[in-house]
Amino acid sequence: MSAVPAPKIGAGGALIALVVGGTLAAAGLGMILVALLAIAGDGEDVAIFALTGLVVLALGIGLVYLSSGRERRAAALRPYLGFTAVTLAWLSAAVAGAIPFLLTGTFSNPIDAFFEAMSGFTTTGATLLEDFNQPDAVFWWRSLMQYLGGIGIVVLVVAIAPVSGTGIQRAFYAEVSGVTADRLTPRIIDTAKILAGIYGVLTAIAFTAYVATGMNAFDGLNHTMTTVATGGFSTNPDSIAGFDSIGIEMVALFMMILAGVNFAFYWRAIKGQDLMPQLAEVRAYLMILGAAIVAVTVSLLIASDVDGFAQTVREAAFSVTTVMTGTGFVTGDFDSWNDFARVLIIIMMFTGACAGSTSGGIKVIRVSLLFKAAKQELDRQLQPSAVQVLRMGGRPFSEQVRRAVLGFFLLYVLVYAFGSLAMASTGVDPITALSGSAATLNIVGPGLGEIGATDSFTGIPEGGRVVGALLMLTGRLEIFTVVALLAPLFGARRRMTA
């Protein structure tokens, strides 16, 4: 049997085809799974998801086939190519993910469907859905997109990036998350399996706990998927508040915190390996979380924004956790709180949780290193000849890391400023623009003002939704990945081919 001669594509094209093809295949499988779940439920729109899934799956397999048998190893080391492949993977997933929304009539505008799908695969949780009277399949698909996006980013950051050449390592702060120095296991596929296992265990715990605290199987599984992905899509129009159950809130709170921890940390804890510097990051994460909860609680008590002490603590703890982990579930309407608390909420969005987790934001380890670097720079003013080493959890970092962290922060602020400006130019008020950019860039979901905790993103005009979708993509892929694609504008040569 003679093989069909594949069209000529270079090593670079092969890598892109493999990555995009694999992503589409996963998305297609996901849609088919949704169709199966829908058969077990209300049985609506099964055909739409099954057929779209088959088409997308076929497309994905076709692309993977195109890339097979080619030398991809060299291509993997070309940073520009890697960035292109990863960015295209998320973009193509969002485009594919938008199709079912259009076919089911959930959204009539392609931009809205794309926004919702991008919000899903980036695990953001910003939604344009106002009418929650939808077939089961639509909810399953929203949750599953987040679940896939979550495991996708963890595998990319913890397993793939550290062994993919300098450029990609740097983009995914491989030096900082500490997986490079002593890789979990040498082979990507083994690491990925372990990570998927941890993800699976978290999923099982969350599902059991949600059902035990009174959710039905449908809500339980949907919320489980969006919790461990720190995504924040909900089947309930009022989000977690709609269940009005302290038990469910506790489960969500606890699982969000767990999902915000570096997955490499779990692996090391299981294997009994050296926990630094991840343990230092986890400690800082919990400390910041605790301090922010206390500060918000105190301000709410002073301003009497929430009735009663217990309710205040409950809403403050949940809200701070949900924005810091980039989840976006809602219990209390933090948009109606005092301005001090609202500013803290925005700042917690930027802090984010740990590197190598499904959360967004700058990440705790980078924030810690940033503060250390700033303090060292001040020390240097006073003692110009002092020798300084950047350390965390006893581990020294190279000067490259210092520069990368400072550069990252700089770029982050610039992207945020441009994002806010772009959003403001679509005609929304400044608070909506500033918080909308923060909520999307940091992968959180709800913001303040017209897109506050109890509102959807429908308060933002079409142009602003496009900006939001781009910010989600940029934030999810750690800024550098997407922005580096613009590097040729700055004189860098685009080296796609060998």
Next chain:
Amino acid sequence: MRPVPARARKQPPGAAGASLLILVASLATAACGLGMLLAALIGLAADGRQLLSLLLPGGLALAAGVAGLRLAPRPGNEAIRPAAGLGSITLAWSLAAALGALPLIISGVLSSPLDAYFEAMSGFSTTGSTLIDDIDAAPDAILAWRSIMQWLGGVGIVVLIVAIAPTLAPGLQRYFYAEASGIGDSRLTPRIADTAKIVGGIYLGLSAAAGIAYLLAGMGAFDAINQAMTTLATGGFSTHTASFAAFDSAAIEIVAIVFMVAAAINFAFYWRVIKGGSLMPQLAEVRVYLMILVVASGAVCFSLLRGNDVEGFGEALRAATFTVTSLSSTTGFTTLDFDEWGGFVEVVLVLLMVIGGCAGSTAGGIKVIRVSLIGKSVGQEMQRQTEPRAVTVLRMGGRVFNENVRGAVLAFFTIYVLIFALGVIVFTASGLGEVSAIGGVAATLNGVGPGLGEVGGLENFSALADGGLVMAIFLMLAGRLEIFTVVALIVAGARALRGR
């Protein structure tokens, strides 16, 4: 000229720092005294009210300052420690503001000492935020004193940055971006005193030109003198509650625009133009600055036309150009209420405040040259992502900067953003809404004056509770002294307290 006392060489360690502190404090006190007497003189020529509240503290301050200058030991040849240099600079501004608050309290214009200190710090830091509700009703001598505070603050910072910092202790150069402003290598002239005289001369000359231009454009003599001083200082205190809207004259606004831009340009650049020396990298910075002004004015003008916020193209262009120049040069004069121009304009204006004017000018903000270097650094970081082994050199206007400059600029930016965030938190905790808090921090940290919302162009800072005022004073001082100065001093103080 008195000979240097012989004991200067046998001073114990640290004595050089102590005598520097005394010298600088005396100098600031004497300058304040002279300024108050001058304000009294101007007041005498105007409405003649409240002259005593200036003459009294002015005479005392001048006497104390001159005595201090005569009696203080001269610093010896030993190197001055960075902390002492930072301490003396911070002390100069804090002390000047304390003295400057006295006439405000004595005259009863502001009754609370904290309010008066805020107003005086806003003066000496050339910020222009005010707590006085009815400025038109205030005694002329006090108004003149407000303008003189800004004028002194302006000449102080220019002389400090262009003449003193580059030649003082090597450690000090870092704070004042001597490397970035490019004066460290090719000093204007080798001696501090000569450079200071030249820079002071340019400042004085521009002030005189501004005053004459204002007169020709139709301002009264008293208004022209005051407005000229606060324009050159990019300060923004006005003699009218309504600021420049009180004049409602296109000619006056054009004069203001020209001199605000002139004051926001590096003073080393003027010197080089006069002397015919190499203009780089300052010329590159000036070009970028003018480009920012043109682009921002165009964008704001477009937005005003689209939103029908003002009548007709001419009015839109006038309003946009004046507001953009005023905020970008961190002056803070106002004609119209830019608070009502919509979210896009508000974000643009805050960004302009943050960028500020050129290094080595009286303007505040991050400074155009730093922003340019930051932009270049970002481009190079992205290049390094795709070409990890690429060698990247930071350049501006053909001049190469070393890697220390990159580190200093990036760290400056980081600390700037952290302080900005801290300021917003404190402002919201003391009663401002978020937009007002962001606008308020941008206005004080960058030395602009008016912010947004409750502290907007037509309002004043009375909406801020006392805690917020203290923070605002800190932000104005830290912003004026390029942040590192004050923050590094706090770090040094904290370490001293811990006994290390």
